[in-house]
Amino acid sequence: MFRIRRVYDSSFPSSLETIEQVKKILRDQFPGLDESDIAKINDQLVNPLKHRFRSILFVADDSSRRVKGFALLMHASDLNFCYLDFISAARFVVGRGIGSALYDKVREEALALGTIGVFFECLPDDPALCRDREALKQNASRLRFYERYGIRPICNTAYETPVREGDDCPPYLMFDGLGLNKPLFRARAKEIVRAILERKYGNVCPKSYVETVVHSFKDDPVRFREYRYSGKEIPPGVKINNTGGMPIALVINEKHDIHHVSDRGYVESPIRIKSILREIIPTGIFELLEPKNYTEKHIRAVHDGAFVDYLKKVCNNVPGNQSIYPYVFPIRNATRPPVELPVRAGYYCIDTFTPLNHNAFLAAKRAVDCTLTAADKILEGYPIAYSLVRPPGHHAERRAFGGFCYFNSAAIAAHYLSAYGKVAILDIDFHHGNGQENIFYKRNDVLTVSIHGHPRFAYPYFTGFSDETGEGSGTGFNINFPLPEHVDGVTYREFLGKALGRIRKFSPKFLVVALGLDTAKGDPTGTWSLGPKDFAENGALIGYLRYPTLVVQEGGYKARSLGINARNFFRGMWAKYHFPNAPEKKESKN
Numbered sequence: 001m002f003r004i005r006r007v008y009d010s011s012f013p014s015s016l017e018t019i020e021q022v023k024k025i026l027r028d029q030f031p032g033l034d035e036s037d038i039a040k041i042n043d044q045l046v047n048p049l050k051h052r053f054r055s056i057l058f059v060a061d062d063s064s065r066r067v068k069g070f071a072l073l074m075h076a077s078d079l080n081f082c083y084l085d086f087i088s089a090a091r092f093v094v095g096r097g098i099g100s101a102l103y104d105k106v107r108e109e110a111l112a113l114g115t116i117g118v119f120f121e122c123l124p125d126d127p128a129l130c131r132d133r134e135a136l137k138q139n140a141s142r143l144r145f146y147e148r149y150g151i152r153p154i155c156n157t158a159y160e161t162p163v164r165e166g167d168d169c170p171p172y173l174m175f176d177g178l179g180l181n182k183p184l185f186r187a188r189a190k191e192i193v194r195a196i197l198e199r200k201y202g203n204v205c206p207k208s209y210v211e212t213v214v215h216s217f218k219d220d221p222v223r224f225r226e227y228r229y230s231g232k233e234i235p236p237g238v239k240i241n242n243t244g245g246m247p248i249a250l251v252i253n254e255k256h257d258i259h260h261v262s263d264r265g266y267v268e269s270p271i272r273i274k275s276i277l278r279e280i281i282p283t284g285i286f287e288l289l290e291p292k293n294y295t296e297k298h299i300r301a302v303h304d305g306a307f308v309d310y311l312k313k314v315c316n317n318v319p320g321n322q323s324i325y326p327y328v329f330p331i332r333n334a335t336r337p338p339v340e341l342p343v344r345a346g347y348y349c350i351d352t353f354t355p356l357n358h359n360a361f362l363a364a365k366r367a368v369d370c371t372l373t374a375a376d377k378i379l380e381g382y383p384i385a386y387s388l389v390r391p392p393g394h395h396a397e398r399r400a401f402g403g404f405c406y407f408n409s410a411a412i413a414a415h416y417l418s419a420y421g422k423v424a425i426l427d428i429d430f431h432h433g434n435g436q437e438n439i440f441y442k443r444n445d446v447l448t449v450s451i452h453g454h455p456r457f458a459y460p461y462f463t464g465f466s467d468e469t470g471e472g473s474g475t476g477f478n479i480n481f482p483l484p485e486h487v488d489g490v491t492y493r494e495f496l497g498k499a500l501g502r503i504r505k506f507s508p509k510f511l512v513v514a515l516g517l518d519t520a521k522g523d524p525t526g527t528w529s530l531g532p533k534d535f536a537e538n539g540a541l542i543g544y545l546r547y548p549t550l551v552v553q554e555g556g557y558k559a560r561s562l563g564i565n566a567r568n569f570f571r572g573m574w575a576k577y578h579f580p581n582a583p584e585k586k587e588s589k590n
């Protein structure tokens, strides 16, 4: 088993370890490679300007992070193309599965970036160019592999001229047009070939060589070699939907309805998920993915161990159809938790309306599994993932539950992602995201931002003030925007703009959005008046940042409008992420 994920930053210990394994594969599989070129990878990942390519590293690894293969893709945004620098499986890997999965990933990324295609080099299968019989066989098998995608060498140019006379095996230049069926015009090809030779091989190719190769491009459009191996097969194409951008990875808590508090007035009910699904699935921009199981260690990384133990035990002990509501709150003597489990509820809870029942722990644990699965999809390279779960989580603090929340799924995922790069959490629920604030209050690698009803009138009443800015090294990394009782879409966006500006300044690798839909007009728990169009615009503003974004479902209780607002939010976000410069389209109002 393996998963494919993107390595975002070389400055984190876990990423460094992964990059070392990538380097080992390079040394094993490309013995002629210069050690200085291998050492360059760390710098390439963090310093795109210097190398005039933005480097994107994908690795295929297993759950113990053993790297089985990798692809290093370079993106030249100025000329709008990608160059695949390396793609290789580790020496111990047999079979083609990893290579083709990595190559599919490369194509998806090139397409999502809106480039014209992927260029790369392939050693020749022509005996006149390659004297080594063994190598010749291997090269032929590689070219056969790419022909399956419809990719062949560009022909009738001097690209495969050895840099030094007598060098064996000069590579072909290959071009993958990603199934877009657009011709590659000469002028464009010349610019790109010059960029490849200068940026990638500037230190080995003399100027005169570059000129000779560039001017050898005469055909317009560029021509490709005839099919040699496969006959003209239909290329498998890129696995994307017909709308032209990578879909949103959607993970649903299929066990959400085991948690059903039927007490009168309990608005956090199973119908919420159904209402949302009904509206978002027909958009065609979601790909439904199975949740996986994760160990409790991820929960314990952000929640107090005794608190987790307590929830597990007490829920397990509550008879099937009963609910325990906290009723004693030992706020004075933290050293003496009440002995009786049901009485102890208030020791770990912030309010009187979040009950414990037999399935609360199981449902909350599953919500965490879903959210971690969605986070892994982000690491695999999905630009947007949506964890559609209940119970919600953003009111759950390190050692407290409340506000219908038990475990803080968004915070657990944010902590998980923080091993790969800085994370910003944006909480756009009507109520303050006190859980994340509490969990990350002293940290500066996870920025927490929340826009919510002022605590003087809105739950949770005791946090969410603007002077809560963090503590110790976390000072300045918690931002609250408490807003008045009556807010419309226009006013809301003023503050959303400010929040996003602060996030951009922080420059995170990942964004986690705690999505509450209770900012909508008529929500029984809120007082604001956002309409469907506002949700589309809010989504677009967030999508425009183009951070890999994990969205986690929090509140929102007006069943009739939940789905429409969610649909508009994601449509706006997805469209802006993939087509940032497209003209505005009117989102539907109903």
Ligand SMILES: [Zn+2]
Pocket: 429, 430, 431, 516, 518, 525, 554, 555, 556
């Ligand atoms: Zn809420």
